[in-house]
Amino acid sequence: MRYVLERIAFSLFALFILIFITFLLSHVVPGDPAIAAAGPNAGAEKIQLVRESMGLDKPFHVQFLVYGAKVLAGDFGTSWFTHQPIADDIMRELPPSLELVVMAMLINLLISFPIGLVAARYHGSNFDNAVRVVAIAGAGVPIFWTAILLQQKLAADWQLFPVAGRLSFANRDFEGATGFYILDSLVQMRLDVFADLMMHIFLPALALSLLFTAVGVRITRTAMISEFRKDYVVMARAKGASEARIMFRHVFRNGATPSLTVFGMQFGWMLGATVLVEEIFGRPGIGRYAIKAVTQSDIHAVVGVVLVVGLVFVISNMAIDIILYAINPRKTRED
Amino acid sequence: MPNSPSPTGNAERNAILKLEGVCVALAASRKTMVRNISFSVRPGEIFGLAGESGSGKTLLMRTIFGLHDDAFVEKGRMTFKNTEFSSSEHRRRVRKLLGREIGFVPQDPFSSLNPTMRIGRQIREALYLGKGISPKSAEAGKTTLELLKEVGISEPATAVGQYPDQFSGGMRQRIVIAIALSQEPSILVADEPTTALDAYTQRRIINLIIERSRNRNLAVILISHNLELLRKNVDRIAVMYGGQLFNILASDEIGSSASHPYTEALFKCIPRKDMNLADIQSIPGEPLSAGYGAAGCAFSSRCGLRRDICDTSEIPVNASLEQEFDACLVRAGRRP
Amino acid sequence: MLVLAVIGPYVAPFDPLAIDFRNRLAEPSLTHILGTDGSGRDVLSRILYGAKLTILSTVTVIATVLVFGCILGIFSAFVGGTVDNFLMRIADVWLGFPPLILALGFAAALGSSLEAAIMALIFSWWPTYARLSRMITVDILSKKFVASANALGVSTFRKVTHYVLPNAFDVLIIQVTLDISAVMLAISGLSFIGVGAQVPAPEWGAMIAEGRSFTSKGWWIVTFPGLAIFITAMSFNLIGDMLRRELDPTLITRQ
Numbered sequence: 001m002r003y004v005l006e007r008i009a010f011s012l013f014a015l016f017i018l019i020f021i022t023f024l025l026s027h028v029v030p031g032d033p034a035i036a037a038a039g040p041n042a043g044a045e046k047i048q049l050v051r052e053s054m055g056l057d058k059p060f061h062v063q064f065l066v067y068g069a070k071v072l073a074g075d076f077g078t079s080w081f082t083h084q085p086i087a088d089d090i091m092r093e094l095p096p097s098l099e100l101v102v103m104a105m106l107i108n109l110l111i112s113f114p115i116g117l118v119a120a121r122y123h124g125s126n127f128d129n130a131v132r133v134v135a136i137a138g139a140g141v142p143i144f145w146t147a148i149l150l151q152q153k154l155a156a157d158w159q160l161f162p163v164a165g166r167l168s169f170a171n172r173d174f175e176g177a178t179g180f181y182i183l184d185s186l187v188q189m190r191l192d193v194f195a196d197l198m199m200h201i202f203l204p205a206l207a208l209s210l211l212f213t214a215v216g217v218r219i220t221r222t223a224m225i226s227e228f229r230k231d232y233v234v235m236a237r238a239k240g241a242s243e244a245r246i247m248f249r250h251v252f253r254n255g256a257t258p259s260l261t262v263f264g265m266q267f268g269w270m271l272g273a274t275v276l277v278e279e280i281f282g283r284p285g286i287g288r289y290a291i292k293a294v295t296q297s298d299i300h301a302v303v304g305v306v307l308v309v310g311l312v313f314v315i316s317n318m319a320i321d322i323i324l325y326a327i328n329p330r331k332t333r334e335d
Numbered sequence: 336m337p338n339s340p341s342p343t344g345n346a347e348r349n350a351i352l353k354l355e356g357v358c359v360a361l362a363a364s365r366k367t368m369v370r371n372i373s374f375s376v377r378p379g380e381i382f383g384l385a386g387e388s389g390s391g392k393t394l395l396m397r398t399i400f401g402l403h404d405d406a407f408v409e410k411g412r413m414t415f416k417n418t419e420f421s422s423s424e425h426r427r428r429v430r431k432l433l434g435r436e437i438g439f440v441p442q443d444p445f446s447s448l449n450p451t452m453r454i455g456r457q458i459r460e461a462l463y464l465g466k467g468i469s470p471k472s473a474e475a476g477k478t479t480l481e482l483l484k485e486v487g488i489s490e491p492a493t494a495v496g497q498y499p500d501q502f503s504g505g506m507r508q509r510i511v512i513a514i515a516l517s518q519e520p521s522i523l524v525a526d527e528p529t530t531a532l533d534a535y536t537q538r539r540i541i542n543l544i545i546e547r548s549r550n551r552n553l554a555v556i557l558i559s560h561n562l563e564l565l566r567k568n569v570d571r572i573a574v575m576y577g578g579q580l581f582n583i584l585a586s587d588e589i590g591s592s593a594s595h596p597y598t599e600a601l602f603k604c605i606p607r608k609d610m611n612l613a614d615i616q617s618i619p620g621e622p623l624s625a626g627y628g629a630a631g632c633a634f635s636s637r638c639g640l641r642r643d644i645c646d647t648s649e650i651p652v653n654a655s656l657e658q659e660f661d662a663c664l665v666r667a668g669r670r671p
Numbered sequence: 672m673l674v675l676a677v678i679g680p681y682v683a684p685f686d687p688l689a690i691d692f693r694n695r696l697a698e699p700s701l702t703h704i705l706g707t708d709g710s711g712r713d714v715l716s717r718i719l720y721g722a723k724l725t726i727l728s729t730v731t732v733i734a735t736v737l738v739f740g741c742i743l744g745i746f747s748a749f750v751g752g753t754v755d756n757f758l759m760r761i762a763d764v765w766l767g768f769p770p771l772i773l774a775l776g777f778a779a780a781l782g783s784s785l786e787a788a789i790m791a792l793i794f795s796w797w798p799t800y801a802r803l804s805r806m807i808t809v810d811i812l813s814k815k816f817v818a819s820a821n822a823l824g825v826s827t828f829r830k831v832t833h834y835v836l837p838n839a840f841d842v843l844i845i846q847v848t849l850d851i852s853a854v855m856l857a858i859s860g861l862s863f864i865g866v867g868a869q870v871p872a873p874e875w876g877a878m879i880a881e882g883r884s885f886t887s888k889g890w891w892i893v894t895f896p897g898l899a900i901f902i903t904a905m906s907f908n909l910i911g912d913m914l915r916r917e918l919d920p921t922l923i924t925r926q
Contacts (some may be wrong), residue, residue, distance in 0.1 A: 014764040014767070018764075018768070021707075021768075021773070022776070023489075025776045025779075025780045026780070077882075098804075098821055105835075111818045125361055133909075136908045136909055137908065137909065138910050140856070140901055140903075140904030140906075140908050141855055141901055142859055142860065142863075142876070142900045142901060142904075144860060144879065145893070145897030145900065145901070146861045146897075147708060148893050148897075149894070152893075157699040199676065200737035206829065211856075213621070226517055231441040231442070231446045232446060234402050234403060234447070235439065235441060235448070235449075235514070236438065236449070236460075237401075237403075237430075237433060237517070238433055238437060238438070238439035238515070239461045239465065239798075240434015240464040240518070241464055250452075251447050254449065254450065254451055257451075265767060268767065268768070269769045269770075269771075271769065271772075271905065272772035273769070273770025273860075275860075275864055276863065276864065278881075281431070289858060290772070290775055291864050291865070292868050293779070293780045294778065294864075295783075295865060297782075298779075299779050302775060302776050303779075303781035305775075305776075306772055306773065306775070307771065308774040309768075309772045310768055310772075313768060313769065314767075
């Protein structure tokens with residue numbers, strides 16, 4: 001229990017830092033935020049008005065407190081390119097991005113764990129060496145480049161997948177209660193829509209996952225190798241356990257624990273990397289939203305995205321740690 | 336090929352384990368690490384395997400029982416309970432014995448139990464794999480408690496629900512022994528079972544192993560670098576150095592003419608009650624590791640009795656599986 | 672690679688910015704080995720010039736975070752106590768945030784330019800080195816020879832220059848090689864989405880962004896700059912891995 005409380009306290013601290021960073025980004029770094037907020041053609045009077053309305057004439061710490069209170073209340077300001085509250089924009093754009101990241105994470109886990117485990121089992125073999133080199137090389141792949149190449153080859157040239165978008169034109173009116181269409185289509189038993197969604201999400205998810213999978217394979221491989229060296233493996237073998245039993249019943253669980261922490265962090269990084277993929281595949285999502293906001297110099301919208309991605313990151317890490325603790329308190333404490 | 340006639344005496348015919356000219360090489364480099372090991376262990380015998388760290392004793396034991404993939408039996412023949420295992424397909428065939436015939440106690444009790452599995456489940460797994468007792472059955476539960484009691488765990492009912500990190504090193508080692516005994520093996524290999532423990536716990540664990548051996552007519556191979564511990568507790572001792580077998584002798588013969596110069600040197604290093612400080616000696620030079628490749632005796636460069644022959648001739652091997660054996664080239668020349 | 676960055680501009684056969692509409696979208700040939708782009712500029716020349724731009728920005732980021740991070744980390748380790756604890760907690764939190772998105776926020780605040788992207792990455796990358804150098808310093812300060820140095824009255828500055836830095840060198844050099852590829856990917860990624868180097872600068876990421884509209888007409892325009900990033904990043908990764916195996920496998924490095 002103490003561990004859980006400590007973990008929550010750390011997350012709150014992280015949240016505080018997050019708000020502080022975004023405060024710096026939106027209020028300090030751009031020079032005079034009033035000039036920025038008033039827009040390019042505003043006169044001196046308008047700027048003064050904006051300054052007062054934004055509370056910029058108040059002392060630094062008061063400004064920070066006001067900002068923090070607003071953010072915690074879910075008020076990120078209004079976007080000047082969609083003319084909507086930024087919080088609403090983000091809530092609309094977040095589900096498709098989370099869908100994409102979850103799919104990419106699935107691909108990542110489905111590749112990383114089996115390959116990492118088998119490479120570790122045959123540590124030093126040709127297969128293992130090949131896996132090691134490919135994983136190291138793979139960590140140098142530019143995500144946006146593979147995205148373009150995959151799109152060009154598999155979608156445009158060979159027409160195996162749709163080139164862009166989240167859904168086909170025929171299904172453009174699909175709506176769901178949660179905004180997570182993959183979930184919604186299953187709930188509504190619309191399997192045609194589900195298949196359509198999967199066809200659309202596959203390439204972007206694959207492009208997004210490759211770099212992270214390379215790192216994931218390396219991490220699981222290292223973790224599993226150190227588990228295979230432990231005496232309990234010899235002990236299990238002496239008991240007469242088959243190699244498969246040793247791998248899945250004994251080594252896998254112990255080796256997975258440290259790797260899961262890394263995958264938890266990757267979840268947030270992937271959400272950040274959607275900026276490189278969504279635009280290319282013309283998918284809605286916060287990555288595409290963030291790029292639009294940057295090109296429109298809508299600093300508050302960008303900061304809103306930073307806040308939300310940061311928040312997802314803090315929460316996912318906390319969740320992973322607490323889940324790991326719940327599954328096995330001892331192992332967590334030992335590590 | 337069971338019951339193949341042995342050229343030696345009766346004692347060897349009913350030996351539980353026979354090694355004849357066994358060589359062990361590493362899987363990765365194919366380098367021979369252990370050469371020409373021959374000895375036999377009788378049923379119910381407590382057999383000591385001595386040597387400094389790096390002498391190849393652990394490698395030899397783990398390899399002949401197929402406990403790891405890092406090394407393989409390159410040459411030679413092992414006979415276990417009248418079944419022969421030649422070097423080809425050795426590992427695959429010997430693994431079929433695991434879980435029934437061989438109990439194993441690794442050195443470090445802190446890593447030899449799975450940290451994320453409850454004690455009870457680890458024992459029940461052994462019962463299931465070794466004797467086919469369903470892990471969920473009442474019999475499995477009852478046997479588990481009995482085993483824990485047998486190795487001296489005071490509250491077995493609580494222990495089964497606990498994880499390894501809730502026990503001390505000594506208690507963990509008792510649990511490991513319980514697991515090894517659960518499958519009612521006919522031989523127990525204990526690899527430095529007490530090195531990680533304090534002196535008091537050390538005595539109790541060794542006593543536990545010996546007592547269990549007497550009660551169950553269980554043969555034990557006790558691997559240790561501590562010659563004094565072996566001398567006090569085992570029947571016969573085999574001494575290894577640099578991957579070679581130097582000496583096999585009854586434990587009460589240590590220090591007598593039956594012992595190899597290396598055995599003597601090793602013995603003189605151990606402080607005992609009847610010695611003055613000046614009597615404690617160290618062996619000059621650095622110990623050689625297993626995998627010593629050159630001809631001759633691996634110990635020659637550190638040996639006080641060294642002659643030219645030590646570097647030119649191969650040392651004798653215990654080809655006829657004598658109960659006692661001395662590989663010293665110099666001594667052999669002097670003997671009648 | 673560094674050599675290429677320096678000599679690149681001299682061996683480049685064409686001016687990387689020279690527009691030649693008669694030769695636009697030329698396939699790879701003997702004159703234009705890697706073809707020309709949508710404005711008829713030579714792709715090979717642009718990649719060679721881009722090497723300088725990409726690698727120089729990467730080196731700037733790494734060098735700055737190395738110096739700044741180490742000063743902070745070593746300071747933190749020497750001061751110890753609450754300050755140390757607080758600084759490292761901040762570094763922990765900071766390290767976790769997706770660097771790309773943090774940099775995006777920075778670029779948005781500072782305006783889109785390569786300089787802004789560099790600043791943004793510096794701002795999001797320092798904690799790696801602060802944490803690493805602190806860890807090494809704490810480790811070294813706990814050693815016996817430092818205790819005897821204390822007894823001799825060795826100054827703090829001397830301790831840093833004579834004990835900490837030489838010992839930290841191996842770990843830091845490994846981390847640097849491994850980070851070069853990550854920083855390079857981040858810079859080219861930022862340029863690709865338009866907040867780093869601005870078109871028509873021959874930065875590799877920006878080149879891919881520009882060539883994107885021509886992927887179906889000229890595969891080479893996107894493929895080769897991407898390949899340049901991939902090969903460079905991969906080489907640094909492999910060198911880093913090699914160094915890690917050679918220098919000391921037990922050293923503490925982030926996986």
